Amino acid sequence: MTTLTQDIKKKLSNLNVLEKIIAVNVVIFLLALILRMEFLWFELPSSFSKFIIKPWSIITYAFIHYDPLHILFNMLWLYFLGRMFINLFSPKMALNIYFLGAISGGLLYMLCYSLLPSVFGGNSRLLGASGAVRALLIFLCAYMPNQEIRFFTFNLKLWYVGAAIVVLDIIGVFSGIANPETGNAGGNLAHLGGALLGYVYAKQLVKGNDIGKGFEKLADSITNMFKPSKKGPLKTVHKNKSKVGGYTKADFNEFNNQKKIDIILDKISKSGYDSLTSEEKEFLFRAGK
Template sequence: MADADSPLFRFQLWRANLPPALRVLLTVNLATYLAYVLLAFFGFFGVPLGQFMVDWLTLPTSWEVALTRPWTVLTYGFVNAFGGFFGLISFVFGFYWLQWMGRDYEESYGAHRLFGLYVMGALGGAVVGLALGAVLPLPRSEYFGLWTPVTAILCAIATLHPTRGIGLFLLGVVPMKWIAVGFVVISLLFSADLSVLGAALVGVLVGRAQQAGSDPAAWAAPLFGGRIGRRPKKKTSRQTVTASRSKRSSSSRSSSKTVGRDAAPALDVDEILDKILDKGYESLTKEEREALDRASRD
């Protein structure tokens, strides 16, 4: 069995415990950032591979140049060309926000919705960024990074749960709607990133569509097993009575089950990780997921 205290084991445990869409998005973003850092290192020896990556995968602010690289309207949202110490800080915060809000959104609404929202946020940000860049002078020459799609996720959550409070350092508990507004304003003031406006618009529209019962990200469902999340139906009176009887029956057996759970052998975390690699996170039972959570907290 692997050493439970090793950084590699803890990283594998953390990654295995991620929901599927978030695992893909975080892995791609981390890989592109590490690739950029490595290629930038080669630049010190006269090999400009990092600049080649920037030129061909980030989105030019000029629509004339962007027309010659049409793939960049999507790739820029996955490419993290953050250089220097402050670039590292920006990436770390963006990575954390994606993990934090992405997990919340995916566990609430489904894997395909998170992935679809990320992609649509990048595309919407590209359209608005190029349109505004055609009429406004910009101090930057390209758009890149995960912050634009993260803005779409933030604004979608703020639309669905505008009054949900989030505790912020020195500010106390702030409703999600004001966090979203403040984030967009700060992004415009400090980075001149007009693509966040398009991503914010996409997030609001997707949130409104979900409130109306539609699914703009249904196209992404086949990527995650074809299961499209649906709102839970209201229980009928017959279902309510059945659920009530079931609850009373289960509570009467709780004492004996408690003894059984305490006596059950601990699940092997390595076996759970192997199961995730073979069949995916969704194949885990409730007990196996709880075992992963306990191991990650130890």
């Protein structure tokens, strides 16, 4: 049993952050399937008055799936997007976009249902990772719109893919309003909320503004609250004499690497991933790790 536990821990440690999110989603889905229960307390309600009672649901809803096809397609999207994303950007940025996409999708969903109850109907609940996944997808499409991907026998620019998906989501909203029994207006609203976040995030990042830094600091402060304090014996501190202007050699190396990454990403946004040299692709791959 100990060996099995260690093997599982080792495999999990080798996953990137988005693959770990996939693992969490699958575990929760299997628990719901085996226990034959619904995690109602973690689903997002459509009214703000009910949301106030369980504010955590603005994030937890994105980890709840009951339908096998629902989780299958969401996790497949997340897996392939994750492989592309982690090779280009940091794991923390991936988490920022994922969770902010879920929050944006949930907020747009509640806003529309609260302001237009006659249009969208009565009480409803939102669940699934689609909004968060949309945020990652549209971010990539907006950040490097001219990057081409292979689709069967021809190439498609990423912005074509993003635009087509947004149009389908808009159609899905109106279809859900017209046919509430068979449609999914609420889910498509969440898709659009996530897509909007991804688009704004990408356009601001091109300008040099990382709008997820505030959320990142908040998330770090929350996780630090649950970490055990590490108080060890007092140690003698020696001054590092290898500093120049208050910076170490490691600081300069990190700065130079980040500048190189920024230059490569700018090249991708203008000319596409295929314009990179083999050395630049290898450098991005190593940086993604």
